[in-house]
Amino acid sequence: MAASGVAAGSTSGAGDAAAAPRVCPKLDAGLAWYGTNRERLQAIIDANSPCAGTWKGKRAPVALFDWDNTVVKNDIGYGTNYWMLRHDKVLQPPNADWKAAHRYMTTAAANALRKACGTSTPPGLPLPTSSNKACADEILAVLDDETSSGAKAFAGYVARRTLGDYEFSGALAAGHTAAELTGFAAAAKVHNLRAPIGAQDTVGSRRVDGYIRVYPQIKNLIAVLKGNGIVPWVVSASPEPIVTVWAPEVGIDAAHTVGVRYETLLGRLTARPQACGGASNAITYVDGKRCWANQAIFGITGPAAWRQAPADVRQILAAGDSTTDVTFVSDATKGHLVINRNKTELMCRAYDNRDGNWVINPMFIDPEKQQTTRYPCSTSGYTASNGAQLPLRRADGSIVPDQVDSVHG
Structure with a gap:
């Protein structure tokens, strides 16, 4: 861009003295x-x-x-993540290898995701996160920088330049086009603006923020x-x-x-x-x-x-x-x-x-x-x-x- x-x-000036004062x-x-x-x-x-x-x-x-x-x-990023998980929009990574796809992910987190989400879904196709609660729950846990068993999910990054779980949040759209992600965000936006203040959604077996408001x-x-x-x-x-x-x-x-x-x-x-x-x-x-x-x-x-x-x-x-x-x-x-x-x-x-x-x-x-x-x-x-x-x-x-x-x- x-x-x-x-x-x-160029900065607009105040105008000449004869001009009417601006409001x-x-x-x-x-x-x-x-x-x-x-x-x-x-x-x-x-x-x-x-x-x-x-x-x-x-x-x-x-x-x-x-x-x-x-x-x-x-948070609009997480709000879009939640919508994607509820609508089966997260794609299986190549060879079901989460660590290869996410540069700072620990082996513990990659193994936990592979176990919870399985290997039967072919690479590039949607994981059934709306029905597979274990998979959705593990993704949510990793979004909080730990596995469901409490192991660290990300390591090795420069802490004043990036954050492993932040990168993972955006990377849940990997394999989609930017236009497709825009479509997911638009649908999530409609949902979150219509929901009453304080609303929550169920993703997997967890309750998450289900509304967003502009201040x-x-x-x-x-x-x-x-x-x-x-x-x-x-x-x-x-x-x-x-x-x-x-x-x-x-x-x-x-x-x-x-x-x-x-x-x-x-x-x-x-x-x-x-x-x-x-x-x-x-x-x-x-x-x-x-x-x-x-x-x-x-x-x-x-x-x-x-x-x-x-x-x-x-x-x-x-x-x-x-x-x-x-x-x-x-x-x-x-x-x-x-x-x-x-x-x-x-x-x-x-x-x-x-x-x-x-x-x-x-x-x-x-x-x-x-x-x-x-x-x-x-x-x-x-x-x-x-x-x-x-x-x-x-x-x-x-x-x-x-x-x-x-x-x-």
Whole structure:
């Protein structure tokens, strides 16, 4: 997707003095935000608005949004997985060899899936997951990074670039075309939007989330950004063909959508993600989100895509809800919007609030309760590339102290 030209287009000016004053949209005062968050976000928009003439950059300002549990309640990638399992859309891998198909899967997980799902289904044909509860249950267990017997399901990945179970979630569509996956996502979307809030579905013998809702506050924020000439993008760890089905719900088209992109073979999706910044071990996850934002949106390629871009290139605002998002949210130059799901590294950064521009909001639907203990920022707030939990440090090397969870449902 040659997207960088869209985000980097010419900025519209304020017009000449004789022109009628523009009416730049404002955030809807009828939509509830926590505390003064609406006013703080409006101030960021007003100070960086091509519509109002307050933006002086050479390219249009950009705002980046994670999708799952940031723009919507619940997860569209997993929601599509659940729909696929209930409708027999997961295909048997070649030779029923799950480990060969999924690069970070452990032998224990591959053996568990082979045992539960069997070998009688020919490669490339649908597994009967709607009726074979053992198979569906094992796939769900592996999506949680463990087998049904509790063994680790994935290992060997760089923990700040990808996650084995996230890759597996998208790779459940391997063997299908991107158009077929788009169709599955569209059907899952209809189902999840029609279901009442709090609904659950049965997959195998388990109960899973059965509804998804767009947050009206975030939809309004995105519309107001667009109306002010600030270009919103989605950068999601769900597969891109799924995200492009959902993004129009908030007025974002496929040309402004970045999700996990999988390689294709003979027109069909594989289980292997495309490379970013010259590295094949990354998806839109933690530091990988920075890489993909730099590469797909700002046109920065090669090893430079892994480094923080210059301030005049980066997004002015970024929003996320999880440690998955901490790097690209931190990279924003004017504002960092965090939806509180009690995710340690992100919340440590948010509460530390070093630049004074972190905006924390509880989830708009079914918010998390207050974390009763402090976030352990000073001891285990940072996830290293090898998965180790280390003290979280600021840019100057000082350690972030443990933080109280003060913004919650």
